[in-house]
Amino acid sequence: MTANEWLAKLHEAASCPKKHMERYLSQGKKVVAVAPVYTPMELIHSMGLVPMGVWGADVEIKEAKKYYPAFICSIMQTILEMGIKGEYDGVSAIVIPSLCDSLKTLGQNWKYAVKEIPFIPMSYPQNRKPDYGIKFTKAGYQRVISDLTIAAGAQFSEAALAESIKVYNEHNQVMREFAEIASTARLTAAERNDVFKSAWFMLPEEHTAVVKELNAALKEGPEDEGKARVLVTGILADSPSLLKILDDNGIKVVFDDVAHESRQYRIDVPDMANPMDALAQKFADMDNCTLLYDKEKKRVDYIIEQAKAHSADGVIVLMTKFCDPEEFDYVPIKRACEAAGLKHLNIEVDRQMVNYQQAGTMIQAFKEMF
């Protein structure tokens, strides 16, 4: 198969998650929804369940407005909206982490708004690196295991977790390889996003197999030339309209620091004697993310380093509306870009955007500065 054929397969998965969920259900598997940003997918997978990402969708918010004010993250609001409207019917449970204040309210509201799908909290510590933080993370995982046992009738074993960790570590490695190949290969911003988005809706072993083939095909294919090279950062960058504007303006995404994309694959579970300890250690090892407490804001340096490493000419910040953590990080990112001589652009985005006129003008003007 050609790169385009593999990409078409991933586009289909990214566009039709429900079809994939129904396929897994028809195979007798049970599906567990996982909310942003980090959930212990290795653990869910090890219990014989299929973790599928729920990051909301570009839909009109009606029902969720009963539970939320207008000034709150639309990713989270649309997750609740789709839950209320039955879009996730068939899943055995939803795991919602506590990584930001808004996500905490999603879990609480879910209990009342979508009673038929059990809510499983994943409580992470703010201080994740000290021993007490790692113990706290592990206790959170134990709660997830316990709740999944009740909600899905699934059983946990350390041996199975060790196997699932291997599967996810391989997937991480393949996705990191894709991100590097995509920095030079001829690929649109929309196609690049399809590869990351589809990962949320396929079992990791299936996705790994496809992306391996894609990577091989892309390595043999032509490189992108003559485009403005940018690093994109933010929580989510999956709007087809926005990605089309990037493509129409000859802008190539050479790397990302997007929570929905590369941030998921940076860190592997380390090789340790006890797989639960290893999984908790993985969370402790994670860095460079808005939602992971870091008083030194190392993420800012990371963005600049990656922009330089991938020969980016500029940085586009896709600022999720009402996302306080991302907004706090913007000022140091802006200053660091200026100090590094990188052009930068901040575009506010949310799941409710219907008019992309202003974003189009900003992106075109940004490109014209190169």
Next chain:
Amino acid sequence: MYTLGMDIGSTTSKAVILRDGREIVASSMVIATVGTLGVFQVMDHVLEESGLKKEDMACIVATGYGRQTYGEADYQVSELTCHGLGVRHVCPQARTVIDIGGQDAKVLSLGEEGRMVNFVMNDKCAAGTGRFLDVMANILKLDISQLEVEAARSEKPANISSTCTVFAESEVISQLAAGTAIPDLVAGICQSVAVRTAALAKRAGIKEKVFMSGGVAKNGGVRSALEKELGTEIGWHPLGQLMGALGGCIYGWEKSR
């Protein structure tokens, strides 16, 4: 060599013809936007004024809100780039450009050669734009051109919300009911636009010389309120509303020469 710039804005369509990248041969402005006959009328007017034909143009550049839908353009360029080029043409010393149009506000930072190096745009909101002034002038039954004169007569500017056009409308009606003088209300309205625009300008960073373009540049009330907010003199040009179209001509000339 003649080049033509068409700036199809959210409330007005503007056209300029430039000779050899320097001399303005003709210009036209029609209060009509994308999707109306005004776009064609402005083209007819500018050609008629110049005595030239469309075929005489080495390059036609469309910019503004309706640039993507104007099929006769050789290039479709963002209004930010065009305003930067237009201002550089009339004021080469300008390093910060404040463009308040009918629907949005933008602040451009120009580099040493007058090229745009950074910009910020307002939120998706009418506050602090030409639309805000239109709404307020309509409530006060004034022509938009009268705002400058009325603001100059103010002794004690009224305090008007700078956050929302709809709320500001209610505020103005309440103040009218309370007997606030029209000049004080107009000065407060200009001040409101200035406060919001100054905040945007400070985000981009102020570097002198500051220049104002767009339709609102003609309003001395807003200009002087903005000068006070920013603590610096603001340059402008009587053809400020044509800077986008003029920049389009220059872009076309640079591409064609």
